[in-house]
Amino acid sequence: MKNNKISIHFLGAAGTVTGSKYLVDTGEKKILIDCGLFQGLKELRLKNWEYPPVDVPDIDIVLLTHGHMDHTGYLPRLIKQGFNGKIYGTSPTLEIAKIILNDSAKIQEQEAERANKQGYSKHDPAEPLYDLKDVEKTIPHFKSVPQSQWIALFDGIKARFKYVGHILGATFIELDVRGKRFVFSGDIGRINDLLLYPPLKPKRADVLFIESTYGGRFHQEETDAIPQIEAIVNETISRGGSLFVPSFSVERAQLMMFVFWKLVKENKIPKVQMIMDSPMGADVLELFQRTKDWHKLEEYEFAEMCSYFTIVSSYEETMDLRIDKSPKIVIAGSGMLTGGRMLNYLETNADNAKNTLLFIGYQAEGTRGRKLLEGEKELKVYGKWVPFNMQVAEIEGLSAHADHAELLDWINKIKIKPERIFIIHGEKEGAEALQIGIKETYGWNAEIPELYSIEEV
Ligand SMILES: [Zn+2]
Numbered sequence: 523m524k525n526n527k528i529s530i531h532f533l534g535a536a537g538t539v540t541g542s543k544y545l546v547d548t549g550e551k552k553i554l555i556d557c558g559l560f561q562g563l564k565e566l567r568l569k570n571w572e573y574p575p576v577d578v579p580d581i582d583i584v585l586l587t588h589g590h591m592d593h594t595g596y597l598p599r600l601i602k603q604g605f606n607g608k609i610y611g612t613s614p615t616l617e618i619a620k621i622i623l624n625d626s627a628k629i630q631e632q633e634a635e636r637a638n639k640q641g642y643s644k645h646d647p648a649e650p651l652y653d654l655k656d657v658e659k660t661i662p663h664f665k666s667v668p669q670s671q672w673i674a675l676f677d678g679i680k681a682r683f684k685y686v687g688h689i690l691g692a693t694f695i696e697l698d699v700r701g702k703r704f705v706f707s708g709d710i711g712r713i714n715d716l717l718l719y720p721p722l723k724p725k726r727a728d729v730l731f732i733e734s735t736y737g738g739r740f741h742q743e744e745t746d747a748i749p750q751i752e753a754i755v756n757e758t759i760s761r762g763g764s765l766f767v768p769s770f771s772v773e774r775a776q777l778m779m780f781v782f783w784k785l786v787k788e789n790k791i792p793k794v795q796m797i798m799d800s801p802m803g804a805d806v807l808e809l810f811q812r813t814k815d816w817h818k819l820e821e822y823e824f825a826e827m828c829s830y831f832t833i834v835s836s837y838e839e840t841m842d843l844r845i846d847k848s849p850k851i852v853i854a855g856s857g858m859l860t861g862g863r864m865l866n867y868l869e870t871n872a873d874n875a876k877n878t879l880l881f882i883g884y885q886a887e888g889t890r891g892r893k894l895l896e897g898e899k900e901l902k903v904y905g906k907w908v909p910f911n912m913q914v915a916e917i918e919g920l921s922a923h924a925d926h927a928e929l930l931d932w933i934n935k936i937k938i939k940p941e942r943i944f945i946i947h948g949e950k951e952g953a954e955a956l957q958i959g960i961k962e963t964y965g966w967n968a969e970i971p972e973l974y975s976i977e978e979v
Pocket of ligand 1: 588590593688709
């Protein structure tokens, strides 16, 4: 007799936010949900170099909830380790994954090269986690799926990808294995997002995996964040400074363009030079044009918004712009200052107290962003310490993630108590707050799995 148990391996984003990877082992097939890179704390980042505690060549298929790095960034490693199956996701998810993986490979190649030149790496010689060639080998495994339709994967196993806001193409995944329904929330978006529609909700879940990034925390509405941004821009420009907005290049960069465009158009902020400096952000902008079903932005709005911005892609242009001291607004990656063009701007502008650094998204533990937000007065850029005197501002309402109330709201269509609920993709505090919230709201017990733990369901 065959054991009918299904085991779940928590290979990432368990007890932490990044590195999303959950392996569902049905006894016959091994299905990996998301394949993210660990980011933030060094002890986490080092895990990207370890072989995951499963036999990678045995994995049959990968399903992606969305394109973000912490959900897709490990894919080229997986291929290097011998994965040879298909990688399923919606078409914008795969396009974003392609953009992000190429960018990530480039950054890693450049950083390894720079570290070797300047000799600041502990690895000798420093090497990238993967390079552009590895990404090139990954892309042919991509297979796009339509949203909201059941897709037969294997005998007795099917999956459905449903709109969940957050970023272009993002979905939650319903996976049916021999009649048992697994629901993976992916990252849940906002109910009132300026650019995206509200998330759809699952109606049934036997085993539920729910993210908890903002468990226990409450955001204001995105529309309420706009007057605050207006005030921050006006204060900064009136003292002769510039505003620097580290932003995820996917979605949040375009959202910030939308917000600044609206503010200028309504004469609420002065018309200073506005820069969107992110080659990846520019690629995603182009993707917005091709994915009209996935967002609310009208074509004429999109065109006008773009016309207000200097969209930078060449590195040389960045190098010129970063020494120009006239007041301006700069949107650049990366969102948590773990890399990206924003570091180039900070290298030459961080010491000036007239400038403002505005955080609009989640800052994970261990990142430069988190440290500056917590008051650190210097930052390390490419192995060199730079004094940091800028004003720091934070606006939480622009997060692409559901807050505590929105997370609880997302499961309110599930009428039958799930057999198991796993709270994932959160730091300890957020996960525990959501655990309490679920108990108080629904009377359901939820578990917080540990990294690398295995559960049978
Ligand atoms: Zn995400």
